[in-house]
Amino acid sequence: MTDPVLDVKGLKTYFFTDDGQVPAVDGIDFHVKEGEILGIVGESGCGKSVTSLSVMGLLPSPPGKVVDGKILYNGEDITYASESRMRQIRGNDIAMIFQEPMTSLNPVFTIGSQLIEAIRIHRKCSKKQARARAIDLLKLVGLPRADELVDEFPHQLSGGMRQRVMIAMAMACDPKVLIADEPTTALDVTIQAQILDLMLKLNRETKTAIIIITHDLGVVAQMCQRLVVMYAGKVVEEGTVKDIYNNPKHPYTKGLIQSVPDMREKKQRLYSIKGSVPKPGSIKKGCQFAPRCEYVMTDCLEQEPQLTGNEHLVRCLLYRE
Amino acid sequence: MGESLLKVNDLKKHFPIEGGVLGRTLGHVKAVDGVSFAIEKGETLGLVGESGCGKSTTGRMLLRLIEPSAGRIVFAGKDMTKLAKSELRELRKDIQMIFQDPFASLNPRHTVGRIIEEPMIVHKLGGKKERKKRVRELLEVVGLSSYHAKRYPHQFSGGQRQRIGIARALAVKPKLIVADEPVSALDVSVQSQVLNLLQDLQEQFGLTFLFIAHDLSVVRHFSDRVGVMYLGRIVELGASKELYEDPKHPYTQALLSAVPVPDPNYQNEKIILSGDVPSPSNPPSGCTFHNRCPMAMDHCKTKVPELKELEDGRLTACHLY
Numbered sequence: 001m002t003d004p005v006l007d008v009k010g011l012k013t014y015f016f017t018d019d020g021q022v023p024a025v026d027g028i029d030f031h032v033k034e035g036e037i038l039g040i041v042g043e044s045g046c047g048k049s050v051t052s053l054s055v056m057g058l059l060p061s062p063p064g065k066v067v068d069g070k071i072l073y074n075g076e077d078i079t080y081a082s083e084s085r086m087r088q089i090r091g092n093d094i095a096m097i098f099q100e101p102m103t104s105l106n107p108v109f110t111i112g113s114q115l116i117e118a119i120r121i122h123r124k125c126s127k128k129q130a131r132a133r134a135i136d137l138l139k140l141v142g143l144p145r146a147d148e149l150v151d152e153f154p155h156q157l158s159g160g161m162r163q164r165v166m167i168a169m170a171m172a173c174d175p176k177v178l179i180a181d182e183p184t185t186a187l188d189v190t191i192q193a194q195i196l197d198l199m200l201k202l203n204r205e206t207k208t209a210i211i212i213i214t215h216d217l218g219v220v221a222q223m224c225q226r227l228v229v230m231y232a233g234k235v236v237e238e239g240t241v242k243d244i245y246n247n248p249k250h251p252y253t254k255g256l257i258q259s260v261p262d263m264r265e266k267k268q269r270l271y272s273i274k275g276s277v278p279k280p281g282s283i284k285k286g287c288q289f290a291p292r293c294e295y296v297m298t299d300c301l302e303q304e305p306q307l308t309g310n311e312h313l314v315r316c317l318l319y320r321e
Numbered sequence: 322m323g324e325s326l327l328k329v330n331d332l333k334k335h336f337p338i339e340g341g342v343l344g345r346t347l348g349h350v351k352a353v354d355g356v357s358f359a360i361e362k363g364e365t366l367g368l369v370g371e372s373g374c375g376k377s378t379t380g381r382m383l384l385r386l387i388e389p390s391a392g393r394i395v396f397a398g399k400d401m402t403k404l405a406k407s408e409l410r411e412l413r414k415d416i417q418m419i420f421q422d423p424f425a426s427l428n429p430r431h432t433v434g435r436i437i438e439e440p441m442i443v444h445k446l447g448g449k450k451e452r453k454k455r456v457r458e459l460l461e462v463v464g465l466s467s468y469h470a471k472r473y474p475h476q477f478s479g480g481q482r483q484r485i486g487i488a489r490a491l492a493v494k495p496k497l498i499v500a501d502e503p504v505s506a507l508d509v510s511v512q513s514q515v516l517n518l519l520q521d522l523q524e525q526f527g528l529t530f531l532f533i534a535h536d537l538s539v540v541r542h543f544s545d546r547v548g549v550m551y552l553g554r555i556v557e558l559g560a561s562k563e564l565y566e567d568p569k570h571p572y573t574q575a576l577l578s579a580v581p582v583p584d585p586n587y588q589n590e591k592i593i594l595s596g597d598v599p600s601p602s603n604p605p606s607g608c609t610f611h612n613r614c615p616m617a618m619d620h621c622k623t624k625v626p627e628l629k630e631l632e633d634g635r636l637t638a639c640h641l642y
């Protein structure tokens with residue numbers, strides 16, 4: 001067993017707003033090892049992006065603040081690391097791909113100059129060498145006309161092309177961990193297939209650990225080995241993708257898996273979970289899923305369940321000893 | 322075979338591209354470029370294809386929210402493109418639309434009751450008392466409560482707002498509903514609620530649907546027949562089970578193979594297309610798919626394939642057949 005490259009323990013990130021305190025991430029545990037692809041799934045607002053921003057040290061602060069827990073990178077506690085240390089880590093060790101690539105590419109600089117900068121943070125080389133490497137990277141991610149593209153601006157590219165530039169950018173620094181926050185949500189399926197294929201190659205060739213954050217159960221099934229299911233700021237289930245899909249334990253995970261249509265066969269009627277996702281902090285005690293749960297017991301409204309189990313963990317009173 | 326409620330023949334929409342100081346027309350975006358299909362009473366026709374292929378433009382032309390550049394729309398035996406204003410108004414009542422964005426499509430300053438009543442006022446249906454009664458009924462029909470009539474849209478969740486949009490569309494007892502991405506903005510767990518509701522309403526009121534979505538699994542689930550669009554044209558059309566199980570057009574094959582299936586025990590052979598979807602202002606010659614097609618032959622570059630019947634009811638526009 002190798003040690004995890006990234007280990008997040010009991011992370012709590014709150015926002016302190018005029019309307020009060022928002023527990024966006026309320027005690028999250030997960031880890032990823034070298035060469036592994038981990039999926040984090042959850043619906044809108046469950047805290048996926050806040051988790052990744054916390055890890056990257058990119059949380060808007062104020063109002064956001066890590067109030068508890070630890071983020072360990074190769075054993076080093078980076079939870080409250082200095083901005084200069086975080087910049088080093090972002091340039092060399094942990095890279096991130098965002099949902100909307102336009103917001104993460106600078107519109108006033110060419111693709112090339114942004115790539116060259118990323119390359120030169122990582123290794124000492126001349127501008128000319130860096131430019132050659134930039135073109136190589138653009139070719140590597142399957143972009144056509146790479147030698148012209150280096151001199152173009154982000155707005156001249158399509159969404160899929162920009163996302164490939166972001167991946168090239170991430171590869172420029174040879175990261176140990178790549179966090180991809182909904183990398184393909186804004187893209188068409190044929191382009192999504194290209195990008196996912198590229199991420200798989202990167203993972204196989206360089207052993208980069210990848211964390212894919214998504215709400216798409218199909219993407220997880222096709223890409224990841226392990227999975228973390230989030231609901232309302234908490235991890236409700238964790239295990240291998242096969243264990244969770246073949247034998248989901250948490251009533252939320254069960255409902256979620258049953259409610260998505262499968263292209264291969266038509267179900268007469270889809271399963272549906274009643275109600276909708278709660279606002280963070282609106283359910284003050286007991287299990288966050290209790291109001292929507294079809295197995296709810298009286299204890300669920302009072303007592304907060306803990307994440308229990310060995311390889312396949314679940315946060316639900318149905319499984320208490 | 323039942324009778325067709327809607328028949329669309331060689332429908333086109335070319336948007337002018339204006340530019341220069343004089344606002345001269347520099348070219349055209351061929352958003353929809355010769356689309357033909359029919360929908361039977363009580364049937365659902367799904368329309369799929371990647372971003373920008375012309376799905377919404379097609380849907381909006383049926384309601385005359387966009388004026389067609391050419392082609393015929395025959396609804397319930399009447400040629401809509403030839404009708405006088407008053408007759409058109411009458412027909413408009415029979416075709417209603419459900420929009421993608423439940424946040425943007427409801428007036429935030431109006432109560433939910435007012436929003437649902439609006440189309441009845443426009444079409445001068447019933448007295449005030451009757452209309453109010455119908456609003457209460459409709460709220461119950463879509464799974465909300467009559468007391469919700471007094472509230473404002475911002476007090477509802479995404480799924481509930483989509484229900485309000487559905488109630489509004491049903492208010493004037495339409496025969497055909499154009500649903501443009503009705504569940505794409507919703508959380509996974511709420512999507513199935515709304516899909517089930519639409520299914521129930523269809524059975525209850527014998528509704529006919531044009532169901533537009535880019536999610537191929539959702540379209541398979543909801544549609545009897547499916548049309549696949551690429552760059553403003555239908556490239557394949559057929560019964561949904563047959564089309565999904567045995568796609569004929571290389572684009573349909575690639576599109577379906579790219580969908581991530583939510584089952585880790587299943588790995589399909591992905592056909593990764595190179596390149597992006599070309600711009601509809603400057604589509605490739607011949608078959609517009611030839612530059613990305615893994616099976617392209619020489620004459621595909623010059624000759625436009627026609628949509629032809631292959632076997633019972635399956636239409637394909639491809640030179641392979």
Ligand SMILES: Nc1ncnc2c1ncn2[C@@H]1O[C@H](COP(=O)(O)OP(=O)(O)OP(=O)(O)O)[C@@H](O)[C@H]1O
Pocket residue numbers: 015017022024042043044045046047048049050051060063064215279280
């Ligand atoms: N700057 C902020 N101030 C206050 N609350 C915030 C802020 N940013 C995020 N939140 C809240 O934190 C919660 C988690 O947000 P987050 O962006 O992590 O969700 P997500 O899981 O990434 O959702 P999505 O799938 O929509 O991207 C949300 O309820 C959100 O409203």
Ligand SMILES: Nc1ncnc2c1ncn2[C@@H]1O[C@H](COP(=O)(O)OP(=O)(O)OP(=O)(O)O)[C@@H](O)[C@H]1O
Pocket residue numbers: 336337350351352353370371372373374375376377378379535601
């Ligand atoms: N008013 C307009 N003026 C000019 N071009 C337009 C206009 N409306 C749409 N288009 C163009 O027509 C093409 C088809 O657009 P449409 O919205 O129908 O696509 P779509 O298939 O619905 O895509 P999506 O899946 O992204 O909703 C696109 O290239 C779009 O940019």
Ligand SMILES: [Mg+2]
Pocket residue numbers: 048049050181
């Ligand atoms: Mg997010």
Ligand SMILES: [Mg+2]
Pocket residue numbers: 376377378501
């Ligand atoms: Mg559209």
